Amino acid sequence: MQKSGGSILASGNISTLSDFDYITAGFLLIDGEWATDHLLHVTAGKIKSVLSRDRVPEDAKIRDLGSGFLVPGFFDIQVNGGGGILLNDAPTMSGLEKVARAHLPFGTTSMLPTLITDEFDIMRRFAGAYCDIQSAYPLSIKGLHFEGPYLNPVKKGVHNERFIRNFEDKFLDLLDEFGLDHVLITLAPEKVSSDFIQALVQAGVIVAAGHTDATYEQTMDAVNAGLTGFTHLYNAMPPMLSRAPGVIGAAFQAPSSYCSIIADGDHVHPAVLKNAIASKTPDHTILITDAMPCVGSKNPDFILQGEKITVKQGRCTTSEGVLAGSAISMEDAVMRSINLLGQTLEDSVKMASETPARFMGLDHKIGLLKPDRQADLVFMDQAGQVQEVLTTF
Missing domain, CATH: 2.30.40.10 (Urease, subunit C, domain 1)
Incomplete structure (x- = not known):
């Protein structure tokens, strides 16, 4: 172990x-x-x-x-895989169930299965599998996260550029076809129109900026159109400079927005994350894993869209050393928030449960030890x- x-x-x-x-x-x-x-x-x-x-x-x-x-049980809003399963390879009821069960022992009693940029047919199968599992046995699955495909290739990370594309109305059709709720989409604000963001928000979608090279002005336009989140702050976005605050500067200037962070000590230096939490506070900072198939699996290595990913010392990397998600669980995220970022246990738990629940509009159901909330609990x-x-x- x-x-x-x-x-x-x-x-x-x-x-x-x-x-x-x-x-x-x-x-x-x-x-x-x-x-x-x-x-x-x-x-x-x-x-x-x-x-x-x-x-x-x-x-x-x-x-x-x-x-x-x-x-309260943890709510991870970015789970790409677990238990040896990558959801892009298994956008099925069985795939969703295996990933959910792999994360449960780590305290993740709620999650958003996450689909990395892929073909539209895979997105459609992913949506259908979610609807099927909701009607059968919802387990810990509370919604869906589409990370892409409307990203900026300049900041693609390990996303396959072949599947990155401009916004398309058929994504809105997908929402209608399956009646999807509690959907989070990560997109590059400079690659879509404000009208598209407004249409997503009107359809009940939570919109976050990520894998983006947007300017401060472009990002604030997206915020004014309804964007409320920033996916894995600092990663796959330009740095904040004195004369070019960019996406990160906009995140700090939008007080009601939420920022997710990968607190593994590898994606972002702990000192930087400490400053981010001080600015956004635990009420608007969300701990995520960006977990890959290795979490909850005896086999650490895996294949991501044809490329071998190696896990060493807790880092998931390509052969060129590019980070490809993470190997941490929500338990790790909470522990590292305490040990690396100097946060209290109560604030670390808040960032892992109450805050993501509020971001996704689910705090009336999960994330708090209060009457009428689900009795999903973690003893630690x-x-x-x-x-x-x-x-x-």
Whole structure:
């Protein structure tokens, strides 16, 4: 098993909540603070109430997890693969299920399966598989993330330039055809029109900038059109300069926007991420994994659209040394937020659960230990290491 050096296999136990009415631990994260002597009353897969121990019925069935920290399950909004599966190669119900189950032991009880830039037919199969699994057994899958194909080839990273293209109305048709909800799309603002961004937002899509070479002015025009996110801030975008603030400068100037970060210590220097969090605050910073098939798999290496990706010391790279996603889990992201970025456990958890849920408009369902939220829970130690994952699926 590897832990903070780049997760390959998980140690967290998975259990269901069906046998217990009340769940407690040494500390519960309630409204951003640690509460002691409190319990969660769980019924029908949801948190019915949060109450102090003296209000619990004497005959209540209680499970006490012990002297650790009970927090909301993590929500990873950028998962390219896991368990040996790359979703571009398996845009099917089976592929979605295997990836979701691979990430569950790491505390990821909610996720957005992510499709890297690909042919439209693959995008369509991906959308269909999501609809099928939602009607069968939704597990942890809360929506979809299309990373591309409307990107800037100059900042393509490992995305296949052959599949990068200009905006097309048939993406809007795809949304209508499958009735997709909670969709996130990463695009280059300079490669699409403001009208297209407005149309996406009107269709309920969350729009983020990424793999872009946009200027500050182009990005702010996109923000005014409805763009609210920035995908893996600093990566695959121009640097912020004194006379050319660019995409990053726009992210800092748009106070209501959200920035996702890959806190693996390789994609961005920790000092830079510390400054980003100080600017955006944990209320608008989201921890993501950008996870590849190696997470939750015994085989670290994999093939990405015909190119071999090697995983060494937690880094996924091409033969030319280009980073290709990451080998970290959400457990790693939280632990590194604490150890590398100096964030508190409670703020690290917020960036892994509440903040992404709010960004995707799902904070009324997940991301908080509050009444009417799903009872998807993570029990962890003070270092952020997952001890147990408690779910209803």
